[in-house]
């Protein structure tokens with residue numbers, strides 16, 4: 268067993284539309300906030316990992332360089348919407364292995380407006396030409412299947428977005444800080460049935476930063492650390508006869524993380540899940556074990572994932588309301604769970620939260636992380 | 641339908657679809673000689689048993705609707721005008737194919753309905769050729 272890993276500092280640049288700000292400026296705000304939160308200076312950071320997707324060559328140095336040029340190794344990490352959580356895992360792996368005592372992650376993205384095309388990358392192909400490679404459509408195909416198999420209703424999915432926006436009101440860093448009703452959502456523009464516009468995460472500009480430390484180093488700064496306890500990443504696994512579009516083996520990764528963390532889904536106090544589209548929360552409360560398969564719709568609809576519910580999910584507004592600057596999202600999830608476990612989440616606070624679980628998915632891979640205080 | 645070969649415009653398949661044109665159109669997939677697994681699109685290495693060098697096969701032109709969505713919003717760069725039905729078709733070989741439905745009332749689509757492959761012209765390319773694509777439609781009675 269190697270060194271335990273502590274989330275020593277977290278910081279965000281508020282999420283939203285920032286067309287006039289460079290990625291360096293966004294990153295600087297998040298990074299300085301995280302360093303201040305950790306109580307460390309940049310010159311003490313031994314390695315940097317930058318999660319981003321489309322910010323081009325050298326984005327790692329362009330962002331870290333805003334707060335210092337100390338000659339440390341900086342690695343760019345791309346895993347689509349899960350880039351900065353994977354960056355944090357790589358930093359944590361290095362700390363466990365004894366390579367570093369202090370490492371830092373910056374997650375960054377400035378996005379074009381409009382719908383994300385899902386598959387095929389630059390190669391395109393018939394799916395792009397025929398309008399099939401549409402991210403909301405991929406979620407919609409799974410949603411329709413879920414409705415068919417389990418009787419899930421559109422309202423069930425939509426309620427995840429109602430809840431997300433209600434939580435966003437309580438988060439000063441959220442892109443949307445405005446509550447919307449179930450009717451607003453159901454009546455908003457239909458994108459791909461059953462998913463409406465207000466059930467799609469927005470395109471967002473923003474940055475997140477996380478300072479990770481070995482436990483022995485962290486003890487110099489804090490008496491009551493939040494541990495990044497266990498983590499597992501994965502890619503889609505070929506299963507004969509399986510046709511679902513999956514970003515990764517969510518259930519297998521969750522089982523692995525629960526086993527190593529020594530707690531189960533019933534013990535999780537607060538969670539972050541990848542709600543790029545509202546059905547995502549319904550699928551994930553099942554796959555992460557918070558409720559039985561097929562019951563995710565009513566589980567969410569009846570309020571079990573609200574702050575104050577059985578398992579509060581996406582207390583900061585989630586991707587739907589906090590916003591989803593793809594490379595920065597993982598770091599924002601870590602930020603929220605760290606604040607929750609420290610009892611610093613203000614009006615969003617889940618009382619007495621001691622354990623947390625996070626799921627961040629991107630095309631090409633999934634990360635599941637458990638946190639403990 | 642063409643009169644003379646010289647005036648007939650050439651038909652070409654849409655890129656990436658592995659679509660066989662002609663009298664008996666079909667999607668071309670792979671079959672593993674080792675374990676019998678089928679794949680679409682075709683591939684070189686079997687994902688089930690890792691055998692290399694799979695056989696090229698024409699896949700069934702009939703299948704069932706596994707899931708669908710009605711796209712209500714168009715995307716730039718596509719050849720589709722909303723609303724259109726995006727479908728996942730399950731072929732008897734155990735292969736899922738992403739496609740679009742045609743000749744169908746979007747409101748009458750239901751999971752499990754039997755479907756058949758059809759070839760349609762999608763667009764004309766820069767050399768004047770007809771770019772052909774595949775869609776699926778409900779199997780007609782009788």
Ligand SMILES: [Zn+2]
Pocket residue numbers: 672673674675676677686687688689690691
């Ligand atoms: Zn095989």
